[in-house]
Amino acid sequence: MTKPKLIVILGTTACGKSGLGVALAKRYQGEIVSADSRQVYRGLDLGTGKVTAEEMEGVPHHMLDVVDPGQPYSVAQFQQGAYEAIDGIVGRGRLPFLVGGTGLYVRAVAEGFVFHAAPPDPALRSELEALPTEELRARLAARGVALDVDAWNNRPRLVRLLEKARTGCDPHAEAQRDPRYDVLTLGVNFPRxxxxxxxxxxxxxxxxxxxxxxxxxxxxxxxxxxxxxxxxxxxxxxxxxxxxxxxxxxxxxxxxxxxxxxxxxRQVSWFKKDTDVHWLDMEADPAAEAGALIDAFLA
Missing domain, CATH: 1.10.287 (Helix Hairpins)
Known part of the structure; x- marks a missing residue:
């Protein structure tokens, strides 16, 4: 069966992902699914650069403000919510755009990571949460667990990785993939x-x-x-x-x-590992360049 098409817009912070996403969604009758690990929280607005209602320009946005701050929220939960949002957009006959800078969230949806749940261990989690961030990283390194840019300073993510490793689950279980969408990935960045x-x-x-x-x-x-x-x-x-x-x-x-x-x-290094990204020339006409790529993709 033909997979639904998904446009991904990723890139480094402060490089105009949100604005470009809105412009392209308006052009292609699309809706936007945010892929940002902090924008899922209600009340985290200025600090996360969350798009305002005015900046949305009438384009529907999904996966913003879905959980209260202080509550645990995993990439697996995000993936499920994003799947539901994207499937709803496709069902309405519109084009989904996945827009964001949290690489793990983007990849979990675009590549179809398969997650395997590790049972919660409150005693272990309490022990790990008392450790400094550097010690959490050291313990993961000792177990051969590589960290992406989004996990480096994300204490809940570090604790979860250790919890999975210590309870017998493979912390890299998401390396298994079952892609649900046909994806075009566009990258935004400027010179340093x-x-x-x-x-x-x-x-x-x-x-x-x-x-x-x-x-x-x-x-x-x-x-x-x-x-x-x-x-x-x-x-x-x-x-x-x-x-x-x-x-x-x-x-x-x-x-x-x-x-x-x-x-x-660090974001640049992380995103540059993906050879399937079409990097746009942000100092020229990125909307026109992106439009030509999308036209060819949809055709």
């Missing part, structure tokens, strides 16, 4: 200097828009500090600022800006 400038500009804009206040409100609403720290980047560094570990806003901007740039560099 441009990426760094865009990161700086976006960071200052988000701080001006109230990103520190967003994190403070999450804490006041009962979201645990360890959850916020586990989210990494904006939430971790702003938490440190609110805790007094970073003394000034200038120090926050400097430290957080450098952390985001390091993350973007």
């Amino acid at each position: 200097e441009t990426v760094c400038r865009r990161i700086d500009d976006r960071l200052l804009a988000r701080l001006d828009a109230g990103m520190v206040e967003e994190v403070a409100a999450l804490r006041a609403g009962g979201v645990p500090d360890d959850f916020l720290e586990g989210l990494g980047l904006e939430y971790r560094y702003i938490l440190w600022y609110l805790q007094g570990k970073l003394k000034t806003e200038d120090e926050l901007v400097d430290e957080l800006g450098r952390a985001i740039k390091r993350f973007a560099k």
